[in-house]
Amino acid sequence: MSDLDAFRLETRAWLEENCPESQRGPVTPDMVIWPGKNQTFPSDDARLWFERMRDKGWTCPDYPSEYAGGGLSRAEEAVLREEMQRLNCCPPLTDQGIGMLGPALLEFGTEQLKAEHIPKIARGELRWCQGYSEPGAGSDLASLQCKAEDKGDHFLINGTKIWTSYGVESDWIFCLVRTSNEGPKQEGITFILVDMETPGVKAKAIDLISGASEFAQVFFDDVKVPKTNVVGEIHKGWTVAKSLLKHERKMMSELSKGVLGGTAALPDVAKEYLGSTDDGEITEPLYRDAIAQYEMNMRAIGLTGYRTHQEALARKMDTNVPLIMKYLGTSELQIKDELLVDMMGLRGLGWKDEQFNESEQRATRELLFNKALTIAGGTNEIQLNIIAKRALGLPKGPHS
């Protein structure tokens, strides 16, 4: 038996022993375990599950163990993920610190920043949010204007950030700020960490068409931030941001796999609302065809993710393929949302009254909320621009 096989057996046994029944999926949004200074848990089981995973470093299994991570190799991490999927385990901790900031700090942070922040991310002690977009800087992110003035040992920040997920609930924010107006717009941007309790920081929730307000606008009014909080070099934050965006897109393409709950399966909904034959065949052939098309596309996306994983292990990875995942995954999820509501008819369009059941309400809310997915983290049009340039080597256009 190889070491990896032995690791798999051990991991399987440990998860079966330590993951409480209530923490096995399907994972619904109210089961999500968030970090924070004033961390609360959906249930006692959730706390237990979180603490057990935290103590093994498996909230961040690929982080080095010196920073409270699991210290697992890439192959071991894949095994852990597969075994967690097998039991349908709820993620023990969900945060933007884990998948985005942590890897960026490991790559670009000073020893001091790593030692201070990474263990807190892994142990769920702080909740993080991201300050990238601004009202005037969306797809054209590099034109951002939020200003950080050099005051010797600190920066003085003035300006605003928008579309900050969980901006109201978070403890710290990682930001892109403008430290210089000279040269190309990508230069003169700095990546910096800000404690949201610093005087002058204010977060205001944004009401969305879905009725949720996951996003916030964050205002900075003469906010003093020590220079030691800069990640990477001053004026070179764009490099850090680009590396981090890759992680963000990967995370978003994983969202489409229904990691965070997700809506009911299309075939089940079709049978319930449209009917089925004695053989269990959906009676409406056009919906049946559309569902098969969606299910095929999701299967193809899933297998392609698996192919890139296999290619990486064989050191034969085509680095262009991960570029396509966010575009494909988010597009398919919106196709699913629309199909679900189509099949539910008016029952899929409830807004106010109690008569709509939980899965109907979720279908409606996701339909509306998921419109964000093809916009956030780089719109699908931006994704296609990137594919055209990097994967296909197409020449720069007059407007790109």
Added chain:
Amino acid sequence: MSLVLTEEQSILQQSAAEFYSSVMPVTAFRQLRESEAVFDAETWSQMVELGWSSIMVPEELGGLEFGLMGMGILAIEGARTLAKSPLTTSAAVSVAALNFCKPSEQRDALLSALAAGEKMAAFAHLETTQFKPAIIRTQSASAADGYNVNGSKSCVENAQSSDVILMTARSPNAGFSESDGFILLIDPKADGIEFNSVGLIDEREYADISISDFNIAKDEKLEWNDDAAVAQVLDTATVIAACELYGCSLEAFERTLEYVKDREQFGNKIGSFQALQHRLAHQYTQLELLKTVVYDALSAVEKNRKDAALAVSHAKALANDTARLVTTEAIQMHGGIGITDELDIGLFYKRARVLRTMWGDSVYHRSRFASLSGY
């Protein structure tokens, strides 16, 4: 599940790409078209020497037993130059049909002959112009010293140029929508068999076959391994067609990419226009998905996985849709020259258009995928 080629498979892919581009480029297809020949015997014997005719034949019968994945790689690469050879009809589909038959002296001898390139075979199953694989009306009844065969087959590829036709049939007492388990070895040059050639837009050899009062010997009837055998042969043919569609699409896409980087209008390379860039980028995403799904289906059939039928229907539906998108866009992006016979792009469209219909269109395969998934 293997979605990455092994070292040996990668080497095969490289040598296939080199062989097809040097020995059988699209100009070779055009020459065959001029001469109205079906194949070039010389190139086929080179392919036999490379071992390609024996890839799917068991080792004990003189084959390489390299697997369907290897054959799929050859089908993909061959489609990129529109190569015409007996490879897919004889070395892939007919060999698969024989592999799924019970061993017998006749079967083993034929497999060895196909591996050695001494004979070519064609597989004749479908009887309708729409894809209805369950219908078998061709009958073989017991007669003195053998069987008496009557029936017809629709649009069989390479039947006339083959040395033997593997024909599915049923016995008179079976219902017409079920096979009761055998194939017949038919000599295309014998009396009692009639061919009506069917010239399709991809300019390959197809013919309708009618056969009446045709006598075969007892040992010219081969028994299938089991009830699933016919479906397994059809799945092999279907996944090979998906491979060819992938090859055609990839080639048309790469040629188009090169063209838009070169062609100028309004003082700019047309490939710099976002209206084209986004469409090409989308096509790239579909081709990457198709590559995955085709490899998965090849591996599923090769390893006789439980979900092989589902994987094959997935591959064919996605191959059809991607080929439709990519080969029509290839013509559109080439503009006027794209619809001329002088340029190869239209030939890729025509080949892909035929393959999309062969072995089931997307609606058929999505429906099969849905049934196999329980809805």
